[in-house]
Amino acid sequence: MTELRRLPFRVRPMPDEPLDSWLETMAAAHGVTFGQMIVALGLSGPAAVEQDQHYSVGRLNRWSFHLDEGPLERLIHTTGLSADCLQAMTRSAFASTVTKYTLKGRLSIQCPTAGTQGRFCPECLLDSGGRWRLSWTYAFVSMCPRHRRVLSDICPSCGEAPRARPQPMYLVPRPGCCHNRPHRAADPRQRCGADLRDETGRVEASTGMLAAQRAQFATISQGVGRFGMYRDNPQTAPLVMEDLRTIARIAVRALVNGEDIDAGDIPSATLGKALDEDGILRKERPRTSALAALGASLAFQAVQDPDRLFKLLHGRIPPSAVFDQHSLQLKVSVARSRGLNMRHLTHIQHLVPPPPSGAKERARKLPAQIWPEWAAQLRIPKTDPELAAAAVSTAVMIAGTRLSHVEALEMLGSPLPRHRVRDTTRLLRDTDPAKNLLLPIARLAIYLDAENPPIDYARRRALDYASLLPAVDWNAIAARVNTRRGGAPRLRQIRLLLYSWLSGNHPDQAPQLFRPHSAAEVTNARELAASLSHELELELLNVARRFLEAHRINEPVRWSPPLDVADWNPTVDDAERTARWPVNQPAREHLRTTFTFSELVDEYRSGRALKDLASDSGVGRSVISRVLKEAGIELRPAHAPRQVVVDDDRIRVDYQNGRTLEAIARELGCSESTVARRLRLLDVQLRARGGRTKDLAEVVISE
Numbered sequence: 001m002t003e004l005r006r007l008p009f010r011v012r013p014m015p016d017e018p019l020d021s022w023l024e025t026m027a028a029a030h031g032v033t034f035g036q037m038i039v040a041l042g043l044s045g046p047a048a049v050e051q052d053q054h055y056s057v058g059r060l061n062r063w064s065f066h067l068d069e070g071p072l073e074r075l076i077h078t079t080g081l082s083a084d085c086l087q088a089m090t091r092s093a094f095a096s097t098v099t100k101y102t103l104k105g106r107l108s109i110q111c112p113t114a115g116t117q118g119r120f121c122p123e124c125l126l127d128s129g130g131r132w133r134l135s136w137t138y139a140f141v142s143m144c145p146r147h148r149r150v151l152s153d154i155c156p157s158c159g160e161a162p163r164a165r166p167q168p169m170y171l172v173p174r175p176g177c178c179h180n181r182p183h184r185a186a187d188p189r190q191r192c193g194a195d196l197r198d199e200t201g202r203v204e205a206s207t208g209m210l211a212a213q214r215a216q217f218a219t220i221s222q223g224v225g226r227f228g229m230y231r232d233n234p235q236t237a238p239l240v241m242e243d244l245r246t247i248a249r250i251a252v253r254a255l256v257n258g259e260d261i262d263a264g265d266i267p268s269a270t271l272g273k274a275l276d277e278d279g280i281l282r283k284e285r286p287r288t289s290a291l292a293a294l295g296a297s298l299a300f301q302a303v304q305d306p307d308r309l310f311k312l313l314h315g316r317i318p319p320s321a322v323f324d325q326h327s328l329q330l331k332v333s334v335a336r337s338r339g340l341n342m343r344h345l346t347h348i349q350h351l352v353p354p355p356p357s358g359a360k361e362r363a364r365k366l367p368a369q370i371w372p373e374w375a376a377q378l379r380i381p382k383t384d385p386e387l388a389a390a391a392v393s394t395a396v397m398i399a400g401t402r403l404s405h406v407e408a409l410e411m412l413g414s415p416l417p418r419h420r421v422r423d424t425t426r427l428l429r430d431t432d433p434a435k436n437l438l439l440p441i442a443r444l445a446i447y448l449d450a451e452n453p454p455i456d457y458a459r460r461r462a463l464d465y466a467s468l469l470p471a472v473d474w475n476a477i478a479a480r481v482n483t484r485r486g487g488a489p490r491l492r493q494i495r496l497l498l499y500s501w502l503s504g505n506h507p508d509q510a511p512q513l514f515r516p517h518s519a520a521e522v523t524n525a526r527e528l529a530a531s532l533s534h535e536l537e538l539e540l541l542n543v544a545r546r547f548l549e550a551h552r553i554n555e556p557v558r559w560s561p562p563l564d565v566a567d568w569n570p571t572v573d574d575a576e577r578t579a580r581w582p583v584n585q586p587a588r589e590h591l592r593t594t595f596t597f598s599e600l601v602d603e604y605r606s607g608r609a610l611k612d613l614a615s616d617s618g619v620g621r622s623v624i625s626r627v628l629k630e631a632g633i634e635l636r637p638a639h640a641p642r643q644v645v646v647d648d649d650r651i652r653v654d655y656q657n658g659r660t661l662e663a664i665a666r667e668l669g670c671s672e673s674t675v676a677r678r679l680r681l682l683d684v685q686l687r688a689r690g691g692r693t694k695d696l697a698e699v700v701i702s703e
């Protein structure tokens with residue numbers, strides 16, 4: 001490297017200029033041949049790294065794609081430009097997210113980073129003094145957004161793609177001019193020389209066409225596509241680009257075959273120009289800019305409109321075609337176009353606004369198996385309860401989104417086969433008594449989007465539960481609560497129960513150690529859960545709490561959205577519902593005739609004892625304590641004195657003397673409803689609210 005000298009001057013690369021264009025510009029500016037410039041820069045010749053000393057076209061292609069350390073060092077040394085500035089001229093810098101390599105390590109010509117070389121915008125060349133743009137070299141770029149036109153492909157003079165051949169080594173480059181060698185030219189130095197800046201006929205690109213290209217740019221630079229059908233479930237750039245390429249190919253082929261395709265806002269002149277060029281179609285890939293632009297915009301329109309995509313794909317996909325390089329969204333659309341209707345939940349998709357923070361965020365708030373409290377309300381007859389629970393969660397995910405069943409299940413990490421869940425979600429709509437099930441599901445989806453529930457199920461799903469409840473701990477618990485510890489099957493059931501509390505997952509996803517072997521085992525575990533003694537349940541909740549603490553998770557063990565969210569209206573065919581849907585826990589149902597769950601919480605918080613609440617509502621104390629615990633209320637020790645001492649006579653007298661509920665409640669430090677309830681129990685006739693205040697007001701006025 002010692003013999004390399006800093007060049008007398010340098011030309012700064014333009015933004016978006018490819019390396020070869022800059023090398024030409026440098027050579028032209030110094031008045032030397034391309035070969036001399038490459039040697040002077042140390043890319044080739046005696047000062048170059050060993051394998052580059054003999055120049056070949058392959059070398060130039062490699063530098064254009066990526067500058068390794070050796071050539072990069074030499075360029076920095078000879079030009080004083082920064083590494084970033086130099087590397088920015090290579091193709092890998094921008095499109096790294098979608099770059100694919102063949103098995104031999106070469107750049108795959110199928111991927112969007114692969115260059116097409118020759119495309120150009122004459123107006124841009126004119127503006128830049130003949131300097132090219134890096135973005136023109138990408139296969140997916142076919143339009144100039146600045147000049148709103150389709151790029152030109154061929155030199156108007158020689159009819160070949162400019163730059164299809166590399167810059168000749170032994171000539172001084174002429175920026176902006178075609179360096180192709182004319183056919184049958186006697187002198188190898190003879191060049192076409194046509195000025196590519198001359199206008200030869202503009203092909204207009206519409207706003208919609210340019211939007212298609214912009215979306216692809218955004219997808220590649222962000223590494224992920226979020227537009228159209230990818231909105232709810234963004235997909236990685238390679239999948240999105242492959243989808244678009246496939247759809248474009250189908251659309252272009254149909255157009256070329258003269259089939260009736262809705263061309264959207266594509267100008268008819270542009271369409272005509274593209275179709276004139278169909279003779280250039282090779283390997284069924286759009287080769288010309290106009291066809292590529294056409295394909296890109298048709299594909300872009302299609303992924304934004306499911307009906308359009310359906311029409312485009314329908315009948316145009318060979319039964320043998322495989323879509324393993326494509327997004328789930330396209331797979332679903334293909335399945336649909338082949339006659340498999342996967343979207344019977346269409347109305348729930350429209351019943352709910354799209355999740356404002358995305359479907360992933362909703363999935364974070366939702367267990368793969370809907371909460372047991374909700375499952376009890378949303379029971380689907382003659383269906384395996386676990387499958388039904390998965391179906392309800394799936395339906396919640398689908399509400400207001402464009403997710404397919406596969407995607408929804410994937411987001412919830414559910415292992416269940418799509419078709420089984422799909423058949424079950426269909427029952428949510430079709431089963432007669434369950435007709436209204438979609439409405440509570442829609443409300444639940446809206447609630448989850450709006451609220452911030454205390455449990456992050458995405459995190460819960462990712463935990464390793466293999467260490468849950470070692471046998472020795474279970475033995476100790478069994479001894480403490482004085483129950484038979486049972487054999488291995490019992491321990492497995494207990495672990496499975498803890499697992500479903502904590503993870504919200506389907507039993508099949510439990511660790512190998514206690515994964516159920518049969519449906520009967522799952523049923524047993526469920527029955528066990530329903531028959532837990534209060535004491536044992538507390539012990540198990542403690543185990544679960546410690547498990548979470550060990551993972552530094554500060555969340556309640558269990559939680560579920562209040563059932564009021566669903567706004568189940570008990571007056572609507574209540575009798576029918578009760579007849580067909582016997583309540584799960586009669587005691588709770590009885591409790592609800594006295595207190596709603598939130599009233600119960602208020603009462604308890606205001607200091608009333610479990611015993612009193614139990615006698616008021618006519619259910620056992622354990623029912624009350626369980627409901628409270630599930631609501632996340634820390635129970636007071638049973639022996640603690642009641643926090644509010646209510647002197648019955650005194651509040652009766654106070655109230656009858658005209659003190660308001662509010663004043664009495666404030667004095668006692670409890671809620672107004674507590675006072676009101678107390679008074680009702682004492683057979684005191686309650687005044688209409690605000691009555692006393694009004695009296696006082698009248699007194700004031702009369703005075």
Ligand SMILES: [Zn+2]
Binds near residue numbers: 121145147
């Ligand atoms: Zn332009």
Ligand SMILES: [Zn+2]
Binds near residue numbers: 155159193
């Ligand atoms: Zn030419």
